[in-house]
Amino acid sequence: MTDAMPTAMQLRGLTKSFGAKRAVDGLDLAVPSGCLYGLVGPNGAGKTTTLSMATGLLRPDAGTAHVLDRDVWADPVAAKALMGVLPDGVRLFDRLSGRELLTYVGRLRRVPPADIASRSGELLEALGLAGDADTLVADYSAGMTKKIGLACALVHAPRLLVLDEPFEAVDPVSGEGIRAILRRYSRDGGTVVMSSHVMELVESLCDELAVVATGRVLASGPLDAVRGGLTLQQRFLELVGFHAGGEEGLAWLRSSSA
Incomplete structure (x- = not known):
């Protein structure tokens, strides 16, 4: 990647609410061209809603989305011609x-x-x-x-692939074939933005990533910078504030020797 290359995807202030629930809350994201970019977050973090707004499938309440300098909502035909999209469901x-x-x-x-x-x-x-x-x-x-x-x-x-959980329900052999396709696509100048719940997958495949929770980006950048010396799983749990709990309330699940 060089400074002369355009940003593949630029999201600024994206906001979307469903009734009283704010699914995406002023989200900013810049995806460099020519990389494999991961979008990770817990269930309900706003990943699918963000990608739907970024690809012209869901109109944002506020904010802008640009794909290779084309405004997704002001010039959808030009923007969508540059994208290949695998949406959720x-x-x-x-x-x-x-x-x-x-x-x-x-x-x-x-x-x-x-x-x-x-x-x-x-x-x-x-x-x-x-x-x-x-x-x-x-x-x-x-x-x-x-x-x-x-x-x-x-x-x-397309010049940009946007994939929502592309490895979901895919067997390991097929998954490795998809990884090879995506790596080659990126090496040849394409950009991949993919969401996933599997930290090990993102860690092994992506060059850069963003961690999203409650509709906001908590951290973004090159993989090593985001990890900060931890595994991605450890850093992810640290960022989203994971707290183990509920074990005492599940005493009835314990096996009985009686």
Whole structure:
């Protein structure tokens, strides 16, 4: 990364409330181009809401989101053309086969037909779906559905990938294949922003990260700087203020020798 490279994603003052609950509270985030960037936080931290606002899926109450200098909400067509998105709870046209779905998405993204065919074949092979290319997506397992969703996010060769829990429900072998794809994508100049609950995954894969809780960024920057000499798990628990409790109230769970 160099100073001449633009920021891949710039979020300023993002705010979103659902009724009385403030899900995201004036969040600021800058993601450098060409890196693997992790977004971690406890359940309800605001990660999915933040990524939804950053990618044009959910309108913020306040704040701005820019992708490679394009304003996501003022110029959504230009911004979304640069992104590949795997949202939480992805909804797919599951009465199509995997190959048909990639063809459909490629056409929506205005990819030339010859490129759609070649890219689809390569993606299906790389993600271990070649043998199920002509199976209906409705018959895919949860892990297979996650992988075909990732293939859809990649087929138009975006400059930025935004992935919400991309390894959820994916088996270890497939997970390693996805890691290899994301590392190569980043090495070739692409940027990945991914949320995850798994600290070990982020620690082994990401160059930079942000820790989010109660809709705010508690720490962000290069992995080693955020860890501060601790494991990411230890630093995460320190930042979010984890306190073990409730054990005494679960006395009824203890096994009885009687």
